[in-house]
Amino acid sequence: MNKPLDLAGLGIGPFNLSIAALLREVPQLRTAFFDRKPQFNWHPGMMLPGVRLQTSYLKDLVTGVAPWSPNSFLNYLVQNGRFYTFMNADLPAVSRAEFADYMAWVAEGLDNLHFGHNIRHVDFDGDLFHVHLQEDAEPIRARNLCLGTGKIPAIPESCRPWRGDDCFHNMELTLRQPDVAGQCVTVVGGGQSGAEVVLSLLQGDWGRPERIHWLSRRPNFDPLDETPFTNDYFTPAYVDTFHGLPEEQRLALVRNQKLASDGISSDTLEALYQRLYEHRIAGGHSPRVVLQPHRTLEAMTGPAPYRLAFHNGLNGGREHIQADRVILCTGFESRLPDYLSGDLRQRLETDRHGQLKLDSDFQARWDGPPDRHVYAVNAGRHSHGIADPQMSLMCWRSARIVNHLAGETLFPVTGRVDLVDWNGEETLNEPVEPDRDSLLAMLKNNI
Ligand SMILES: Cc1cc2nc3c(=O)[nH]c(=O)nc-3n(C[C@H](O)[C@H](O)[C@H](O)COP(=O)(O)OP(=O)(O)OC[C@H]3O[C@@H](n4cnc5c(N)ncnc54)[C@H](O)[C@@H]3O)c2cc1C
Numbered sequence: 001m002n003k004p005l006d007l008a009g010l011g012i013g014p015f016n017l018s019i020a021a022l023l024r025e026v027p028q029l030r031t032a033f034f035d036r037k038p039q040f041n042w043h044p045g046m047m048l049p050g051v052r053l054q055t056s057y058l059k060d061l062v063t064g065v066a067p068w069s070p071n072s073f074l075n076y077l078v079q080n081g082r083f084y085t086f087m088n089a090d091l092p093a094v095s096r097a098e099f100a101d102y103m104a105w106v107a108e109g110l111d112n113l114h115f116g117h118n119i120r121h122v123d124f125d126g127d128l129f130h131v132h133l134q135e136d137a138e139p140i141r142a143r144n145l146c147l148g149t150g151k152i153p154a155i156p157e158s159c160r161p162w163r164g165d166d167c168f169h170n171m172e173l174t175l176r177q178p179d180v181a182g183q184c185v186t187v188v189g190g191g192q193s194g195a196e197v198v199l200s201l202l203q204g205d206w207g208r209p210e211r212i213h214w215l216s217r218r219p220n221f222d223p224l225d226e227t228p229f230t231n232d233y234f235t236p237a238y239v240d241t242f243h244g245l246p247e248e249q250r251l252a253l254v255r256n257q258k259l260a261s262d263g264i265s266s267d268t269l270e271a272l273y274q275r276l277y278e279h280r281i282a283g284g285h286s287p288r289v290v291l292q293p294h295r296t297l298e299a300m301t302g303p304a305p306y307r308l309a310f311h312n313g314l315n316g317g318r319e320h321i322q323a324d325r326v327i328l329c330t331g332f333e334s335r336l337p338d339y340l341s342g343d344l345r346q347r348l349e350t351d352r353h354g355q356l357k358l359d360s361d362f363q364a365r366w367d368g369p370p371d372r373h374v375y376a377v378n379a380g381r382h383s384h385g386i387a388d389p390q391m392s393l394m395c396w397r398s399a400r401i402v403n404h405l406a407g408e409t410l411f412p413v414t415g416r417v418d419l420v421d422w423n424g425e426e427t428l429n430e431p432v433e434p435d436r437d438s439l440l441a442m443l444k445n446n447i
Pocket residue numbers: 010011012013014015016017034035036037042043046052053054055117118119120148149150151193339377378389390391392
């Protein structure tokens with residue numbers, strides 16, 4: 001590894017794996033990817049029974065830009081002798097376990113992935129990046145980086161002192177296998193993960209609890225909007241238009257489009273409602289299930305049994321409950337990774353929320369030499385919109401990065417059939433900058 005790499009990929013989740021899979025077809029670039037896990041393993045702590053992908057299997061690591069690639073989901077099915085049975089099964093969506101297995105299968109076939117390496121810190125010597133993996137070992141040197149170490153679980157401040165066996169983020173759930181028999185369990189968070197956890201608790205996956213409280217800040221248990229025009233937010237044309245908007249407008253749109261990416265799948269909602277109904281008419285006393293939307297957690301005191309205080313947004317009241325166990329389905333936060341040491345961190349431009357400013361090809365703006373790039377995946381919700389943390393446009397983003405790195409269009413990145421004219425292509429008007437008044441009106445109406 002003495003010769004500098006063209007690209008060092010930091011982290012091997014789905015997003016960097018997709019880049020690595022495309023790079024297999026670009027042998028002229030020297031690349032290597034590193035991850036601290038011993039092997040590829042997709043969100044093992046949330047591999048609950050029966051959970052399904054929220055995205056089509058065609059939106060896999062490569063197909064949208066390289067359908068000929070051997071790393072497609074369809075080739076995985078063929079190579080594993082499951083193509084016909086998979087088609088006959090006519091599943092509403094692929095299980096997360098099967099998709100995770102597909103990605104692990106791709107990872108096994110790539111020779112530029114290196115597992116079992118914790119990235120300790122990264123610096124820049126004026127010409128090359130140095131990626132330090134072990135205390136005494138020589139650093140990996142690279143001309144360019146791709147940051148792909150994902151997001152970190154968001155823990156509400158009042159819950160932080162109590163983190164442990166009885167109060168934890170949902171991403172640790174199946175790794176902990178808690179015994180909840182006879183307990184009062186509170187699930188905080190009304191998105192897809194919260195719904196999956198409540199469904200699993202109802203099914204008695206970890207014993208039969210005495211009581212389940214499910215709190216959500218949202219006004220209801222809101223569905224994922226998967227209708228066609230909303231899905232147009234997950235197209236290259238929309239993302240490119242979005243990227244060109246002023247920052248305030250982008251942030252307002254991201255807030256407004258929340259349910260296009262963060263709502264609960266309709267099949268999960270149906271399963272949950274039907275389960276609750278059957279439980280109720282069967283006279284099921286245990287567990288007692290209390291659903292509490294429109295509630296914002298304000299305080300938590302402990303140790304267990306914990307006391308949680310929350311605000312009821314509907315009637316303005318303050319409410320309290322007791323819980324033996326608290327499962328936090330409170331999402332993720334995006335922060336600059338700790339391994340970016342002082343000097344390099346200072347040189348990267350961030351917005352007022354501390355997020356990297358990304359150019360259209362996903363390079364972070366920085367004050368380094370123009371031929372050295374820090375690409376970033378899963379870091380562009382503010383710059384590229386709600387599609388960025390999802391897999392829908394994963395391989396398109398990978399293609400943009402690989403094309404930029406290679407300096408030529410190796411993979412197609414523009415759709416030719418766009419049904420919505422997002423950018424004024426079909427009018428005689430010149431595109432206009434939104435004026436201050438319309439921007440304020442948008443923010444006021446939360447548009
Ligand atoms: C439970 C769950 C289900 C989801 N389902 C869907 C879905 O159905 N459809 C969809 O479009 N999106 C889904 N998403 C959203 C998104 O697609 C995934 O979160 C996806 O895993 C993001 O990929 P990533 O590569 O950015 O990060 P991650 O998957 O988080 O991978 C980051 C990797 O970086 C490694 N790492 C971190 N720090 C270091 C370090 N210092 N040194 C070395 N390695 C490090 C980690 O070990 C990890 O392997 C889901 C998210 C969750 C949480």
